[in-house]
Structure formats: structure tokens, C-alpha cells
Amino acid sequence: MGLEGKELEELYLRQYSGAVEENRLFYTKANETEFILTKHYIHKYLKPGAKVLDVGAGCGVYTKALADEEFNVDAIDLHPDNVSRMKELFRDRQNINVFQGNALDLRDFSDDTYDLVLELGPIYHLENVQERVAAIKEAVRVARKGAPIFVAFVLQDAPLIEYIFQSENPAEEINEIGYERDTAFVTDNTGSSILLHTIASIDELTDKVLTTLPVSKGPRFAQDGLSQVIREAVNNMSEDSYTEWIQYLIATAERPDLMGYSNHVVQIFIKN
Template identity: 25%
Template structure:
């Protein structure tokens, strides 16, 4: 059985460096626009949306700006505070900001949403039971025919990250990297330093996971598409060519190469 994630440690991690999380989509320019491309395909105008684990509000703010009624629900108080600040700066109306654990959505009992995003919690919940608990509660808040989107980190992502940034460490990291393919978890400890407690999913398990809850698959794609390994080089080409590559990434994100060669995977489904 997978080791348990320390959720309090996750909360502290995001509270301690909220600016870095906000800036992540500036450093990695494909994940956000590719994901928004697919969300916009399925969201109806003026949808009521719950953004669970939405961090400092990248998706919340973009969707509010597009005319949707959005509630941000996040584990870290600092993320909520930054999202409020950004909303004020952008003069955007966000329906609600709620701090809480994705495994306990009881504060939202009685609410119903046209769409729910789960774009962060599955990055960290190593126990399948915890992931199932999130979905069980989410579906109770989702209207019939509502849209659910969930994001995961691929279990290939640590390998790709090592290739891009630390290729000289292969002697020391080889067994550790192979372990991600087998176990899919990283629990922070003296023996396992680095990124905070994380769950890395096998791409082949994601669609069956959601199907087991009766969801109908609408899309399953690699958020960095086919260009994951060349992302930094493409950013250096300038905004005009970068925009062309983002368009290309959107058009190829559902290919097998994109799904197995990307860092982040996103599923979009519809409730019966």
C-alpha cells in the first residue's frame, strides 16, 4: 500500500512559497493555455464552477474573466489570500474563496455546480482511498450532465525532469527514477529529499479511474503535449512563435505521444 501523504506538510509547502506557485505558469508556458483550450470547449457560458485545489487562482481568475461564476477552494491560506488580491487588482468578481482540505467538502453541502475542476489535489494524494473520497464528494456537488476535470502528474514526469535539468545525476538517480514507475509516490523524508509529498500516476490508470465513477470521457490529454522536453527552448523563440507552438500543442495534446510524453495529464468527463 502506498505511503500516506502528510497533508499538513503540503499546506505549509504552499503557504511558504505562494509566489513561486503563481509564477509556475510563467516558467512553464504550455500547461495552462492547453488546459484552458479544452475547458473552453466543454464549459457552457456563465457556468457555475468550483475550482478545488486551484492554488493562487490561475484558473479561477481566467474563468471569472471569461464570465463564469467561480468558487476557489484551496488547502493553503496564502493561496487564497493571493487569489483575492489578484481578483481585486483585476477587478474580477469571484463568487467565493474557501480554505479547506479536498477530502472534506462538507462546507459546500447543498451547493451545486455546472463544472468542477480538481487541478491540484491528485498531485499529492498517494492513497487511492483519498482520491476516491475526493471524487465521491465532488460528484455530489456536480449537477447532472455537469463537467468534471482532473489533473495528475505522470509517473514519467520525474524522469523527464531529470533529463531536462539533472542528466549528470543518472548514476545516483537511476533506481529512484525507476521506482516512480513502480510505486508512483514520493513521501518527503531524510532519505527522500526533493519535491514535497507527491503522487505520480500511470497514464493508463486515469481513464479507468474516472470511468469507475460512471463519468463519460470527453477528453484525455497531455497538458504539455508533444513539446514537453523542448519547452524552455520554445519559450526563448519569442511570443509570436511561442503562440504558434501553443496552438500546435492544443491540436496534438490527445495523441498517444502527448499522453505518454508529457508531465501533466488532464481528464475531462461528464456526469450522467
């Protein structure tokens, strides 16, 4: 049985205290692939002067990157540590506004305002389909017609391989999580506020969104591909080899046969 409601939020606040997200995407080459591929897809949609809403912005990694390219960015996060850190980092930036708030309630943001909405964190911290759809509904509401909404998920199998089967004692570690051996499903990501998905569960949520919200289906792409599964090899690549690896990830990002082994996946919705 997984955590619910208030318990899940409290675990999230503990897990992400101290602004731990600030450097996560740059710890290693394997980690940075997520940032590089996501920016590649963002640039397919943004035009000069675009206005962006970064929901669940963490410590503002994407906020900063887009503001550095002279886009106007509003960043919102639930965690007070993240909000404080962003306000410190961006206090002199005229094209960044920072807010504390919840992805489920964007009442302070007007309808039809943003040219791009990023929702790269909130969905996998929400406990049920109803809340996930509600968060996406809010993102759609504030997006302009034709604007993309990037919704990220964490898949189960890359972390399962990385943290369990590549550990020193997989047989022991696997008993520390909720795990169905017959199906190889992770039923409880014990000790974490991150709720894990499969491609099938993303499909189910996508279908729900498409039938209830005024959006059409855009591309779905793997943010980091196999990078975490083979992270030791990726981290030891020369710069030239790493460039080739990034090109491989871009070329294969939408291939369904590889997507299930990515750590993170983004489904893009386009507001009708």
C-alpha cells in the first residue's frame, strides 16, 4: 500500500528539503542528458518573446536556461526551500517571476496566458489519476491556444535496474520496496514521494486527458533514454563520444521499443 494525500506531501517536503534539485541535472553526464533532450524539444515550439510557465520548477534549472535565452518565465513550486532558493538566484532577473503554489491550483495565473507550460515534476508526486488530470487541466487552462504542455513521468524500470539490480545485493534490496515478482511491477516506491509509472499507465492517463480536456496529442519522448541504465559507460565517455550519444538519444527519443527503459518520459499535449 502506497502513501496517500497528506502523508505523500509530507514525504515530498522532507525528501526535497534543502533545495536538493538545484544541481541534480548536472551531477553527471548521464544526468545531464535529461536536460539536453528536454531543451531540444522545447526549442521546437518556442518563438522569440514567448512567455513560459514552469510548474514545479524545483530550483529553476529550466527557468534559468530559458530566461538566459531572453524568454519571459514565471516559475512556481510547492516547496518553500525551492522557492527561497529561486528568489535568491533570480532576484536581479527582470524576466523571471517566482511564486510558491500548487500545481492543482493555479488561480493566480490567468487563462490563455502562456506560450509553453512545463509540468516536469508535479505529476509523479500526485497520488491518483483524478489529481493528475486536475493538475494538467490547470496547465491547459493557462496555456494559449496552440501552446504545448510538457508533462513528465518517472518510469519504473530504469530506477529498478539502477537502484536494485545494479546494487551489491539485489535479492536483499528488492525486499525493501513493494514489488510483484510475477509481473515485475513496482507497487510501492518505499521511502520516496516519487510515484513510478509504466508506459501502459501513461497511455491510460493520456487517453483520459484527451477525452476530458481541450487538447490534442503531441509527441512523447524519452528524456534520458538508456543513460541511467548504462550510466557508468555514459559518464566515462569522451566529449566527442558523448556528443554522439546525445545524437543517438535524440534520434531514438520517440521510439516505443526503447522508451520503457528511460528514467523520465514527457508527453506533450497541444491546447486546441
